Amino acid sequence: MVMASEDEVSLLVIVVDVNPIWWGQQANREPQFTLSKCLDAVMVMGNSHLVMTRNNKLAIIASHCQESHFLYPFKLWKSGDGHGDDNPSTSGDGKYELLSVANDIMAEEIKILMSRTEVKGNQTDTLLAGSLAKALCCILFIKMLTGQEIKSRILVIKAADDCALQYMNFMNVIFAAQKQSILIDACVLDSDSGLLQQACDITGGLYLMIPQKIALAQYLLWVFLPDSDQRSQLVLPPPVHVDYRAACFCHRNLIEIGYVCSVCLSIFCNFSPICTTCETAFKIPLPQMVKAKKKKLKPST
Amino acid sequence: MHLIADLSCPAMAALSEEVLLVVKRVRQRKQDGTLYLMAERIAWGPEGKDRFTVSHLYADIRQKISPDGKAKIQLQLVLHTGESTNFHFSNESTALRDRDAAKDLLQQLLPKFKKRANKELEEKNRMLQEDPVLFQLYKDLVVSQVISAEEFWANRLSLNNVDHSASNNKQEVGISAAFLADIRPQTDGCNGLRYNLTSDIIESIFRTYPAVKQKYAENVPHNLTEKEFWTRFFQSHYFHRDRISTGLQDIFSECAKQDEKGLRSMVVQGVKNPLVDLLSLEDKTLDEGYGSNSMAPSTSSANKTVKENSNSAIIKRFNHHSAMVLAAGNIGLSPRGPAVKIQEAIEYEDLHMENGKKTVALNLKKSDRYSHGPVPLLPQQYTTSQDIINSVNCIQQEIANYKPCLTQVMSSSTASSAIAALSPGGLLMQAGSQQAINQMVPSDVQGELKHLYTAAGELLRHFWSCFPVNTPFLEEKVVKMKSNLERFQMTKLRPFQEKIQRQYLSTNLTGHLEDMFQMAYNKFHAWQTRQMLRKT
Numbered sequence: 001m002v003m004a005s006e007d008e009v010s011l012l013v014i015v016v017d018v019n020p021i022w023w024g025q026q027a028n029r030e031p032q033f034t035l036s037k038c039l040d041a042v043m044v045m046g047n048s049h050l051v052m053t054r055n056n057k058l059a060i061i062a063s064h065c066q067e068s069h070f071l072y073p074f075k076l077w078k079s080g081d082g083h084g085d086d087n088p089s090t091s092g093d094g095k096y097e098l099l100s101v102a103n104d105i106m107a108e109e110i111k112i113l114m115s116r117t118e119v120k121g122n123q124t125d126t127l128l129a130g131s132l133a134k135a136l137c138c139i140l141f142i143k144m145l146t147g148q149e150i151k152s153r154i155l156v157i158k159a160a161d162d163c164a165l166q167y168m169n170f171m172n173v174i175f176a177a178q179k180q181s182i183l184i185d186a187c188v189l190d191s192d193s194g195l196l197q198q199a200c201d202i203t204g205g206l207y208l209m210i211p212q213k214i215a216l217a218q219y220l221l222w223v224f225l226p227d228s229d230q231r232s233q234l235v236l237p238p239p240v241h242v243d244y245r246a247a248c249f250c251h252r253n254l255i256e257i258g259y260v261c262s263v264c265l266s267i268f269c270n271f272s273p274i275c276t277t278c279e280t281a282f283k284i285p286l287p288q289m290v291k292a293k294k295k296k297l298k299p300s301t
Numbered sequence: 302m303h304l305i306a307d308l309s310c311p312a313m314a315a316l317s318e319e320v321l322l323v324v325k326r327v328r329q330r331k332q333d334g335t336l337y338l339m340a341e342r343i344a345w346g347p348e349g350k351d352r353f354t355v356s357h358l359y360a361d362i363r364q365k366i367s368p369d370g371k372a373k374i375q376l377q378l379v380l381h382t383g384e385s386t387n388f389h390f391s392n393e394s395t396a397l398r399d400r401d402a403a404k405d406l407l408q409q410l411l412p413k414f415k416k417r418a419n420k421e422l423e424e425k426n427r428m429l430q431e432d433p434v435l436f437q438l439y440k441d442l443v444v445s446q447v448i449s450a451e452e453f454w455a456n457r458l459s460l461n462n463v464d465h466s467a468s469n470n471k472q473e474v475g476i477s478a479a480f481l482a483d484i485r486p487q488t489d490g491c492n493g494l495r496y497n498l499t500s501d502i503i504e505s506i507f508r509t510y511p512a513v514k515q516k517y518a519e520n521v522p523h524n525l526t527e528k529e530f531w532t533r534f535f536q537s538h539y540f541h542r543d544r545i546s547t548g549l550q551d552i553f554s555e556c557a558k559q560d561e562k563g564l565r566s567m568v569v570q571g572v573k574n575p576l577v578d579l580l581s582l583e584d585k586t587l588d589e590g591y592g593s594n595s596m597a598p599s600t601s602s603a604n605k606t607v608k609e610n611s612n613s614a615i616i617k618r619f620n621h622h623s624a625m626v627l628a629a630g631n632i633g634l635s636p637r638g639p640a641v642k643i644q645e646a647i648e649y650e651d652l653h654m655e656n657g658k659k660t661v662a663l664n665l666k667k668s669d670r671y672s673h674g675p676v677p678l679l680p681q682q683y684t685t686s687q688d689i690i691n692s693v694n695c696i697q698q699e700i701a702n703y704k705p706c707l708t709q710v711m712s713s714s715t716a717s718s719a720i721a722a723l724s725p726g727g728l729l730m731q732a733g734s735q736q737a738i739n740q741m742v743p744s745d746v747q748g749e750l751k752h753l754y755t756a757a758g759e760l761l762r763h764f765w766s767c768f769p770v771n772t773p774f775l776e777e778k779v780v781k782m783k784s785n786l787e788r789f790q791m792t793k794l795r796p797f798q799e800k801i802q803r804q805y806l807s808t809n810l811t812g813h814l815e816d817m818f819q820m821a822y823n824k825f826h827a828w829q830t831r832q833m834l835r836k837t
Contacts, residue, residue, distance in 0.1 A: 020697070024693060024695040036703050040706060040707055044707055106705075114700040119693050210719075211728060235725055266670060279664060
């Protein structure tokens, strides 16, 4: 096993999808696994990461449909550990103080976040791209704080479906993460997400859709707790095949072979003489039409 | 000079080529006959017959060898293909003269034809040597007779003729002005000197001093060997600094006279460069009398002392040498007029105003398509507003009462089933058991498969380029290509398949190749049936 050096800081940012609409419906679908259970599993993961090494750092972002909110740490980092103003409530079970403080802060923050949810019909999608962008900023901030290169990764726990409108921002975030050598891992609870598959593929992280939601904690600890150096030594689920096919601009069907406008690069599944996006006219020489031979009609005798 | 053909010979009357030399009494393969050297070929016909049994184009002749000092006076011609023909000059009195005459004529004619034939062959050889993939393809297809050499080169040479013109404008290597000085002689140990001559230096000497080149052409290899020539060159006073013409009969004494003439003509010509005024350059030294002596020093050689004479000789030689080096380097450059030279001197291309091309602005009408990106529209689950309200309320209630209970996150059975799914062989680990094909197949098999693909690709390219079949040539070609494909499949593909089957490799490596061939056959059959229908 590769031993991390004494001073190496490893930062884990967990982005949890707390879309209230999805989780509310989930409470009806599967009462044994609700948002509370999910948050418990995330706390276990966070605690485990913090106790792996003294130099490990943690941040948790809740991705809501109206905002992205830091669950932990909740104030600006001053010295690397987030101390609250009030006395840390000693949980009385002899837990390592850092962990109990962290857990309390997280619980506090999620309550605050949920209580200020407003019901709006047009905002039902999780703001995942924004949360990822915040995670990247957090990582950058910690890098500036510690002044050294730190290993960092983002773990996304996703519940609701993809939002296609966030595509551009998403891709920008992915490429920025790739440039900064930040891994993006994804643990998907419900349905496959093409965008996250691409993110994991591009940045070198792991993508996993879990069959049993109630075992979320186990999956998190087994697959996502080791960092990238250790993963090469472990037998982990193989990478999924990513469908990189593009969807045509006209029907949004996934196509393998299509027509691309050379001016604006928009993709179409059928040839049309005028590109509908940029209104350029195209000429394609049609194959020579062979004249059909006229058959002589034999006079009937 | 050429001898007029003997028109009494009927064979000659049938010729339309100009006959340059006729030599009688030449034996070939122990038969008497006559040797004819014509404009483009050399031919020999036996005595009494009126047709040529031996005829070779000058382009085919690689080399002529005429061994000296043997009892028989012979001329041997070696062709490019390797075969050689021997001509024995059997006329007692004039044999040597005849042979030499024939040899000289050949010597003049062969270089003209040599370049044409060789270039193509050279080009082909070069291509094969540079590109190992091409070489392998050539071996696979042409050597094993699947496809003929002409077809192989048909597409490739035409591509390269375009490159030809580019490669012909290779930069010529200039001549170093110090090339003569660079041949530093090394002492041989016993009073001799060793001069190391490379072909580059020889070329420089020839280019700078065409007189020497001429001497070389005249004397080597008849009178002198190369070694002797160069030895004499270096011994001669022509080469040495103090060139006092001793009047010795030296092959190079003529060269010295020619150089004098050349220098004089150059001085007369002068330098036609409007930016350079050589005449205004003068040594302005304060001569005897510190400038008060108004007598200009005369430059004529009549009143000079011996020392001044030798100095001026060196300076003359130096100027001449530099002028020849420059002239040799400027061969091929077209002389430019003074106006052009001035223009070039005062303008810089980079500093001109850029005339920007007119561009067309991009005009996007539906740019929101890009923000959506090429991502498929996923079926959105429709949630009613009531659903939304309910869900939000439900969640808010739940979280308001949230208390983390980390000791009961999951049961042990759930945990162990999750571990089972993650262990090798489990639910989530299925895909990893498949090994990549390139790890299972040995590398030599992979290499062979690559060769097969290249060769098959080449054949299929020829096949598919025949369609649409418009001309009878294409018809023939398509039929031939189909048989070639079948032959390739028989001779190359099947043995490979059998080989990998024997090695118990269960992977289907040749399925795609078979598909490609089958598609070609289908197309051929379709075309054939259409042809037959058309004919009926």
